[in-house]
Amino acid sequence: MNDVFDFSTVVTTRRGAISSTTSIESNELIPIIEKDSRTIEILSSAVKNNILFSHLDDIERKQIFDVMFPGFYSSDEVIIRQNERGEHFYIIEEGEVDVYINDELMTSFGECSCFGELALIQSTPRTVTIKAKTNVKLWSLFGETYRKILMDITIKKRNSYREFLNKVSILQTLDEFERLVVADSLESIQYEDGDIIVRQGDPGDDFFIIVEGTCTVHQKPSESSESIEIDTLSAGDYFGEIALLCNRARVATIIAKGSLKCVKMNRKRFERILGPIRDILQRNIPQYNSIIPLDQLQTMIISSDPKNKEEY
Numbered sequence: 001m002n003d004v005f006d007f008s009t010v011v012t013t014r015r016g017a018i019s020s021t022t023s024i025e026s027n028e029l030i031p032i033i034e035k036d037s038r039t040i041e042i043l044s045s046a047v048k049n050n051i052l053f054s055h056l057d058d059i060e061r062k063q064i065f066d067v068m069f070p071g072f073y074s075s076d077e078v079i080i081r082q083n084e085r086g087e088h089f090y091i092i093e094e095g096e097v098d099v100y101i102n103d104e105l106m107t108s109f110g111e112c113s114c115f116g117e118l119a120l121i122q123s124t125p126r127t128v129t130i131k132a133k134t135n136v137k138l139w140s141l142f143g144e145t146y147r148k149i150l151m152d153i154t155i156k157k158r159n160s161y162r163e164f165l166n167k168v169s170i171l172q173t174l175d176e177f178e179r180l181v182v183a184d185s186l187e188s189i190q191y192e193d194g195d196i197i198v199r200q201g202d203p204g205d206d207f208f209i210i211v212e213g214t215c216t217v218h219q220k221p222s223e224s225s226e227s228i229e230i231d232t233l234s235a236g237d238y239f240g241e242i243a244l245l246c247n248r249a250r251v252a253t254i255i256a257k258g259s260l261k262c263v264k265m266n267r268k269r270f271e272r273i274l275g276p277i278r279d280i281l282q283r284n285i286p287q288y289n290s291i292i293p294l295d296q297l298q299t300m301i302i303s304s305d306p307k308n309k310e311e312y
Ligand SMILES: Nc1ncnc2c1ncn2[C@@H]1O[C@@H]2COP(=O)(O)O[C@H]2[C@H]1O
Pocket: 198, 204, 217, 230, 231, 238, 239, 240, 241, 242, 243, 244, 249, 250, 251, 252, 253, 254, 288, 289, 290, 291
């Protein structure tokens, strides 16, 4: 088969039936194809380390999975052909494929693998030919649909975070554009009363800003001592920067007090996007009412600051 979406075959299959449509900013309706939990697991695991999905949270990723449609290829059928324009990205659910460059077999891969991601960025000539080695079931994503949904996610995210980020004091020195870039990089996350968000001594990879609710800060002066509540944080406050700035374990435990809504960004984005406020974050550290000394952290920050790293 080719990769044109054939509605007639899809509606009649049990798995992969169209259940409804999703609407995006442009009011366009895109069919949603139902997927069972095994398929969702395969799709999630296939895109886990894929850069084109890594900035999406679970809900956004689900939005993309919703619009992926099934394709079936018999053994020896060509799925994509080298030098032809590519419009689709694929994830293999069952079966194996062979990869050829200039008719020479390069490699094979199977279930949970994905290919054709350049088509998600722009329609571009394929760099390889991929042929079904066995009968193959895969899920396809039309590049233009991915781009439209992504644009929609970006617009909605920017609109929903614009006002909030304008009020976060640590971001005040950023200009409007820089704040929108912060909005793009945020993942929203919800906690219930008593949830431990970060734990003293654990490694840390995320920076958090509180959107709604409060949380308490706890510290143990030493491994064997009891934890003491030392602070309360609320909407607009941030936490988690010390582990990232100093490349060290968390210096405090943060626990949700009631239901708590946060946004977070991972280390990579923190380093890329919050560079302009790094100095302010650093300067604020000694102001914490900490029962473990934080002043020696300054030297660690200086040595872990990329600005101070020698080039090799
Ligand atoms: N009084 C405090 N002392 C130390 N850390 C605090 C305090 N209040 C809030 N925090 C935050 O608690 C976070 C725990 O994780 P980090 O060590 O990455 O970064 C820490 C700070 O952002």
